Amino acid sequence: MTSATTSDAYLRSALVERRHHLQQALTVRPDADFSSLLLQVDAALARLDHGEYGYCETCHERIEPERLLRDPLEEYCSDHPLPSEQERIRRDLELARQIQLGLLPRPGLAIDGWHYGFRYEAAGEVGGDFCDVIVRRTSGETLVLVGDVSGKGVAASMLMSHLVGTFRSLAPLELPTGQLLARVNDLFHDSSSMSTYATLAAASLWPDGSVDLYSAGHWTPLLRRHDSIQRTVVPAGLPLGLFPASAYTPARLQLAPGDALLFFTDGVVDAENDRDEYFSLPRLTHALAAADSHDIQGLVDHCLRDLRQFQRSQEAADDVLILGVKRRT
Numbered sequence: 001m002t003s004a005t006t007s008d009a010y011l012r013s014a015l016v017e018r019r020h021h022l023q024q025a026l027t028v029r030p031d032a033d034f035s036s037l038l039l040q041v042d043a044a045l046a047r048l049d050h051g052e053y054g055y056c057e058t059c060h061e062r063i064e065p066e067r068l069l070r071d072p073l074e075e076y077c078s079d080h081p082l083p084s085e086q087e088r089i090r091r092d093l094e095l096a097r098q099i100q101l102g103l104l105p106r107p108g109l110a111i112d113g114w115h116y117g118f119r120y121e122a123a124g125e126v127g128g129d130f131c132d133v134i135v136r137r138t139s140g141e142t143l144v145l146v147g148d149v150s151g152k153g154v155a156a157s158m159l160m161s162h163l164v165g166t167f168r169s170l171a172p173l174e175l176p177t178g179q180l181l182a183r184v185n186d187l188f189h190d191s192s193s194m195s196t197y198a199t200l201a202a203a204s205l206w207p208d209g210s211v212d213l214y215s216a217g218h219w220t221p222l223l224r225r226h227d228s229i230q231r232t233v234v235p236a237g238l239p240l241g242l243f244p245a246s247a248y249t250p251a252r253l254q255l256a257p258g259d260a261l262l263f264f265t266d267g268v269v270d271a272e273n274d275r276d277e278y279f280s281l282p283r284l285t286h287a288l289a290a291a292d293s294h295d296i297q298g299l300v301d302h303c304l305r306d307l308r309q310f311q312r313s314q315e316a317a318d319d320v321l322i323l324g325v326k327r328r329t
Ligand SMILES: [Zn+2]
Pocket: 056, 057, 058, 059, 060, 061, 076, 077, 078, 079, 080
């Protein structure tokens, strides 16, 4: 369907065919629904004759061809769906939101002396940020994942759930974490389009307080030790899905009781206020240092509160995810 004329000819034949079937149906079973559909088909044919067919009733712009091909009686473009359609979309998104929330870790998790807290706030109903906490029984480590899929909204949320599923299925295999990341990278690369990728910060936490940190093009976590905050340095790895056969090398840290790591996504540091200023890493560092909470969820909440106060009335443009993990005192 390349030209408007071919498309119009095709749509006219589709309408004429519907008209024929409706007339046949009416001869065997006179039906009010059939009659009203016949009237709609006739009205669409008349609009075609007058060159008025295929324009949105609300904005008077062209209705997308694929939308008309799906339903030649369509009178609204995809930006201006009818209230009944809006309601269906709203219900679908709400269901998708519930499914996505169900993929997040349980609140208040504590495993092998590590305590977890997090906040996930999608900019829309669903988001492309993700986090997970996976216990790896064979090695005895706990795997922490915090990431951000390229793009936004429903498409990003589908990729996010795909990634979470891939990690959960591969995690029980006895692969060291670096190799696990490489395997997930290859699978994600094979199954997604050229322009999609995900950045990820990962950590293997061991019961003795040691931590292996990995980065796939993502912000490395902040380390809160007593009341000082340090940026962690991790060998750079490429985002997941960009290139096959990427390698991921860890940096090893030793956390003392009470030490905490704070993972976060772009949406946190890139959040803007109404003066076009970014929240940025120094403000996040300051928020983390100023938090007096000894409870890790309290620490995360404090940082998010600071961020929202900074943004004030400015609407969030991106998903926000903050995850904290603290070694038991
Ligand atoms: Zn419209």
